[in-house]
Amino acid sequence: MTDTRTDALDILRTLVGRDDADFHEGQFEAIETLVDQRRRALVVQRTGWGKSAVYFVATLLLRRQGAGPTILVSPLLALMRDQVAAAARAGVRAVSINSSNPHEWAEVRQQLQNDEVDVLLVSPERLNNPKFRDEQLPALLERVGLLVVDEAHCISDWGHDFRPDYRRLRDLIAQMPDGVPVLATTATANSRVVTDVAAQLDSAATGSATDTSAGADTSAAVVTIRGPLARASLRLGVLRLPDSRTRLAWLLSHIDELPGSGIVYTLTVSAAEDTARLLREAGHPVRAYTGQTDTAEREESEGMLKRNEVKALVATSALGMGFDKPDLGFVLHLGAPSSPVAYYQQVGRAGRATENADVLLLPGVEDQDIWQYFATSSMPSKNKAEAVIAALTAHGGAPLSTPALEARVDLKRSPLELLLKVLDVDGAVRRVTGGWVATGEPWFYDQERYERIAAARVAEQQSMIEYETTTGCRMEFLQRALDDDTAVACGRCDNCTAAWFPAEVRPDMASAAAQSLDRVGVALEPRAQWPTGVASLGVNVRGNIPVDERLLAGRALARLTDLGWGGPLRDLFAAQATDAPASKAMIAACIRVLAEWGWEERPAAVVSLPSRRHPVLVDSVARALSDAGRLPWLGSLDLVGTGPTGAPGGNSAYRLSNVWDRFSVGPDLAQALAPFAGRPILLVDDIAGSRWTLTVAGRLLRRQGVAAVLPFALALTS
Structure with missing residues (x-):
């Protein structure tokens, strides 16, 4: 063995805590490329292969040779926490600078100055923080020993909207001194992404990246070490069920049969929260984990899952890259990710250090609509x-x-x-x-680039549908989707053998799921402040909204993204839907919202907002609530001119300017309101997004002498 290999093996055995440990195929080749050859390497290997071992071992070897610290660009806080802990086990002094630890930044800077840091973990966004970029990064780059880009597929167009800051790494690499090695790692990349990432690592490369499985090509600037992506421990399956109620009922029926603890993935925040609530109510120890979850709560939940104190985290993609629980027993999806690449990345959390782990996909009929929303919402507009x-x-x-x-x-x-x-x-x-x-x-505006991204996403979505419906081996399908030429049938999935999962749903669980999905009522929070800078748009207000002009807290039947009433509401407000009265079931649900409201003082009358798209719908709801509550319906506010300008959505300043002075209290409504001066009014609308329409209308009613305005909408957009 070379001296480098001997030293590297000693470090590896310290890292894993086993005297008989040895390198996986490709690990030492990557270390040798970085340490002995001082070259740039791209490592594409399955989750659990040991990519972190490569950069920790390389770091210590380079440090022994007098190199400066490693800069490790890492995308997620959960990943950073795991990496710091893993580094400590290997005797690597690792620290991080991120949004959750500003109280530690001064100490970290001092440690860097004292050369007491082996690895500095930073987010891609930190590289463009003005203070870090201008005051600390230049000196750090002068002495950097190794640059590591984790989850490097984010460099590619495939991940442009996830972390655009990854694309600036190309410029960062160009600023580094000659001879500083660079390592990029990922578990989720097809050939297109590999080529793109390799080009970003060295824009001056004249040859194609090297694939060491086909023999070394020392003329190439970037060495690509790519291994087979098959995961022998995973048992894949797909179960197609008719609707969200049945999917939840299946989960309630069988979650205890899934091995160990795991992750239940959903496509939206509200689906994660609704599912976690349903499971908890049925006595299952689970927690929701989304991008909106408090950072401290997320960290606590990660720890609970690792210690098997919960059966599952019900999560969005916020729990993904780098989360490290080697014995994770299952990954289940309620709704499919938009591509096999994303799906492979998420299921790769399971079975990293176990012989068996179960992976089950329960696709939803709404999946494609959700894919389309996320795909289009992130595209920049010229x-x-x-x-x-x-x-x-x-x-x-x-x-x-x-x-x-x-x-x-x-x-x-x-x-x-x-x-x-x-x-x-x-x-x-x-x-x-x-x-x-x-x-x-x-x-x-690089229209060609964005058209290429959009076309790639459409192709990836179609590939995901093909994964759901294929009669061939599912693992082989995923490998081929990631351009893995070693793909062969796994012999374990539901298509290679038979369905390993039950399909039946217990009647009592179906009833529980239906009851949970029929839950009504979400809070509609009132606006308390005018938007910053709205005066520049001709609306002369600023600061806090006066208390005597504000709405009270309101209610909506449901969010459009909810699993239960969200579906019927999405159909109701679809672009092609015709305006019609609300169904009897929806009216009954709205009445239940009012019955459960818990207001301090019951409204004395009902007023509705004029709707340009859904006048029949709003009128039917307002009159039905009036009849059910034995409250007089006083009529509707009037539109001024053609009513609100602009399209729905937009930011707060523009949305307020679009509805400002576009409503009025007409003489008939003013006369009807007079007997109710000093009393609360229920204000009915169809859909609430920014809440500025309700805020402006409520302000008009308050100025008319109404004591309080209780807003009610059929749907919240989020």
């Missing part, structure tokens, strides 16, 4: 991008904060922040202290 650049340019070089930009560009906060990152990576804007500035660099 008009919006040009508007952002124009707004920053017009500000004369002074930075504009994101909230200030919202009053100049009609985009909600999240898509605006995403678009700013994309423009930043493209060089058109730059993040500085105090906000964003235009760089003045020419920018063009």
